[in-house]
Structure formats: structure tokens, C-alpha cells
Amino acid sequence: MEIAIIGASGYTGGELMRLLLHHPSADIVAATSRNLDGTPVASVHPHLRGLTDLVFRNTEAGDIDADFVFLAVPHTAAMKVAGTLAERGIRTVDLSADYRLPKDVYEKTYGVTHEAYFEAPYGLPELHRDEVRGASFVANPGCFPTGATLAAAPLAKFAHTIIYDSKTGVSGAGTSPSATTHYPNVGDNFNAYKWTSHRHLAEMKQEAARLGSNARCYFTPHLLPVNRGILTTAHILLNEPTGQDEVEALYKKFYADEFFVRYQKPTLAAVRGTNFCDVAVESEGDRVVAVSAIDNLVKGASGQAIQNMNLMCGFAEDTGLRSAGMFP
Numbered sequence: 001m002e003i004a005i006i007g008a009s010g011y012t013g014g015e016l017m018r019l020l021l022h023h024p025s026a027d028i029v030a031a032t033s034r035n036l037d038g039t040p041v042a043s044v045h046p047h048l049r050g051l052t053d054l055v056f057r058n059t060e061a062g063d064i065d066a067d068f069v070f071l072a073v074p075h076t077a078a079m080k081v082a083g084t085l086a087e088r089g090i091r092t093v094d095l096s097a098d099y100r101l102p103k104d105v106y107e108k109t110y111g112v113t114h115e116a117y118f119e120a121p122y123g124l125p126e127l128h129r130d131e132v133r134g135a136s137f138v139a140n141p142g143c144f145p146t147g148a149t150l151a152a153a154p155l156a157k158f159a160h161t162i163i164y165d166s167k168t169g170v171s172g173a174g175t176s177p178s179a180t181t182h183y184p185n186v187g188d189n190f191n192a193y194k195w196t197s198h199r200h201l202a203e204m205k206q207e208a209a210r211l212g213s214n215a216r217c218y219f220t221p222h223l224l225p226v227n228r229g230i231l232t233t234a235h236i237l238l239n240e241p242t243g244q245d246e247v248e249a250l251y252k253k254f255y256a257d258e259f260f261v262r263y264q265k266p267t268l269a270a271v272r273g274t275n276f277c278d279v280a281v282e283s284e285g286d287r288v289v290a291v292s293a294i295d296n297l298v299k300g301a302s303g304q305a306i307q308n309m310n311l312m313c314g315f316a317e318d319t320g321l322r323s324a325g326m327f328p
């Protein structure tokens with residue numbers, strides 16, 4: 001299957017190529033960049049040197065010649081080309097936020113007008129597999145909502161309050177430098193940001209509601225001095241006290257058939273570079289602490305996007321995604 005990546009010079013674009021180069025049914029035929037036309041992909045993504053001869057091209061969406069497209073561009077840039085790809089019948093996974101929320105919620109959360117809205121399945125396969133399967137356009141979830149929602153999903157409908165406390169690596173901010181990501185501000189340091197107002201809370205609330213939960217949801221992200229990974233501690237305040245054995249059994253049953261969700265004490269090292277989400281729970285009566293770990297660039301973005309592509313195209317869901325992490 002011929003694949004094009006729009007926005008291939010960024011972190012998620014590089015990660016899509018790293019993973020797709022080992023996918024038996026994927027042939028990457030185009031890697032677009034507005035500014036790097038003619039530049040070898042390996043000059044920006046040095047880990048891919050020797051594995052691909054691809055060269056960036058400044059190709060418009062209307063001129064893309066491929067069976068499948070990944071949109072790895074910022075929100076608002078994706079909506080400018082999504083319609084063109086859909087009209088041309090090119091199946092697409094959008095890694096941006098543009099199609100994850102209803103139009104009114106999106107516009108309120110992101111403070112912009114949506115120019116080209118249509119409904120799309122929310123590509124968290126563990127919860128929405130049937131909608132993703134066979135779809136022609138899928139909205140890939142945000143990185144924080146992926147780890148947070150998988151941490152709370154089995155208990156969400158039994159909770160009155162869920163507090164998500166997440167710690168993320170810096171690659172979540174993309175390749176553009178900023179004061180926040182400047183090394184002396186990040187290295188040997190640790191801080192919370194957007195304490196009560198992060199835009200990903202809207203996705204977390206949406207997914208809790210879809211799980212039948214009336215719980216109030218809260219979210220605070222923190223910036224870790226590491227490149228990759230998100231560790232989320234979810235404090236799930238239950239309507240009724242529930243013991244450890246029961247809670248643990250519930251999680252193991254909920255995820256029993258999910259290859260990419262493993263029940264074990266989460267650490268970032270065990271999931272780095274992989275599409276796994278590790279989850280475990282500890283009960284304290286009417287409070288359960290659920291912890292999850294993902295790699296923000298893999299299960300939080302490009303790996304999940306390929307998982308969605310596999311479902312959309314009828315490939316085995318784990319195709320190209322079975323690699324283990326590097327431990328330690």
C-alpha cells in the first residue's frame with residue numbers, strides 16, 4: 001500500500017517513518033515538507049539514514065498520489081487539506097486535534113473556527129474498534145487523553161470524580177523550539193503547566209462520557225526532563241468502596257483481549273519506543289489509584305495512527321507494531 005506523510009519533517013512524521021519502514025504492507029512514497037523540498041529525509045531524521053532514500057517534497061494535498069495519508073501537521077493545518085483527501089477517496093489518519101471533538105467543543109477549546117468540519121471516528125481502538133474498522137478518515141487521539149483514558153476506562157462509570165495527573169516528555173511539544181522547551185529550563189528541572197486549562201481535558205471528558213461515566217474530570221500536566229513518555233496517575237474516586245482484588249480483576253478482564261494494554265506496574269522505560277500502554281491499579285477503599293505509561297510518540301501518536309491504519313485497511317491490528325522497548 002502506497003503511503004504519504006504530510007508534515008514528515010516533525011517528530012511524529014519521523015516516528016511514522018521509523019515504524020512504517022518495517023511494516024510489511026507499507027511503501028512510503030511521499031514525505032512532505034513546506035520548507036525542505038529536495039532535502040533527504042535522513043538529514044532531518046538521522047536515525048533513518050541507510051534505511052530510506054526518501055527526499056522531502058513540497059507536494060500539495062491535491063497532488064498526492066498515494067492510497068493512504070497520515071496528517072502529521074499542527075491543528076488548523078490538517079482541516080485545510082482533510083476535505084481534499086476525502087474527496088479524492090484517499091484514506092487518512094489525522095494526528096492533529098482537528099477532528100477529535102464535536103465542532104462546537106473544538107472551537108471553544110482551541111479558540112478557532114473550524115473551516116471544514118465533518119464527523120470522524122475517535123481512533124482509540126481499545127474503545128472504538130468497530131467504528132475505526134473500515135472507516136475512511138480517523139481522528140487520532142491526543143497523547144495525554146490516550147494514557148489517561150486507558151488508565152481510567154474500566155472504572156470510569158463507577159466514579160464520581162477522576163483526577164488525572166500526568167508527566168510528559170518534551171517531544172510532546174513538537175520540533176519548534178520555545179522558552180518552555182529550552183534545555184536549561186527543562187533539564188534538571190520539573191514543573192506543572194496549564195494547571196487547570198489544558199485543551200486535552202475536553203477529550204478526556206468526552207471519552208469518560210462515552211464510557212457511561214458522569215464523573216467530574218480534572219487534569220494537570222507536568223513537563224519531565226526526558227524526551228519521550230507520559231506517566232499518568234489517575235485518582236479515581238468511586239461511588240462505592242471496592243477492594244483490591246475486585247478492581248484488579250476488573251482491569252485484567254477489561255483488557256484481556258487487548259494486545260497493546262499490559263497489566264503491570266508502569267514505567268516509562270518499559271514502553272519507550274513501543275505501542276504498549278502499561279497499566280496497574282491500587283485500591284484504597286473508595287479511591288483507586290490507576291497508573292499508566294505510554295510513549296507519547298508511539299501509542300500517543302504515530303504507533304496508534306498505524307494501529308488505526310491496520311484496522312481501516314483490514315491488516316492484523318498489530319502489524320508492524322510488535323517490537324519490544326529498550327530496557328533498561
Ligand SMILES: NC(=O)C1=CN([C@@H]2O[C@H](COP(=O)(O)OP(=O)(O)OC[C@H]3O[C@@H](n4cnc5c(N)ncnc54)[C@H](OP(=O)(O)O)[C@@H]3O)[C@@H](O)[C@H]2O)C=CC1
Pocket residue numbers: 006007008009010011012013032033034035036071072073074075077095096097141142143171172173174175176296297300301
Ligand atoms: N509530539 C507528540 O507527542 C504528539 C503530537 N500530536 C500531534 O501531531 C501533529 C504533529 O506533531 P509533531 O510531529 O509533534 O509536530 P512538529 O512540529 O514536530 O511537526 C509538524 C510538522 O508539520 C509541518 N507544519 C507546521 N506548520 C504547518 C502548517 N501550518 N501547514 C502545513 N505544515 C505545517 C512542519 O513541517 P515543515 O515546516 O517542514 O513543512 C512540521 O515539521 C500535531 O497536530 C500534534 O499536535 C499528537 C499526539 C502526540
Ligand SMILES: CC(=O)N[C@@H](CCC(=O)OP(=O)(O)O)C(=O)O
Pocket residue numbers: 075095096097142143168169170171172173221223
Ligand atoms: C510537552 C508538551 O507541550 N506537550 C503537548 C502535547 C500536546 C499534543 O501533542 O497534542 P495535540 O495533538 O492535541 O496538539 C502539550 O501539552 O500541549
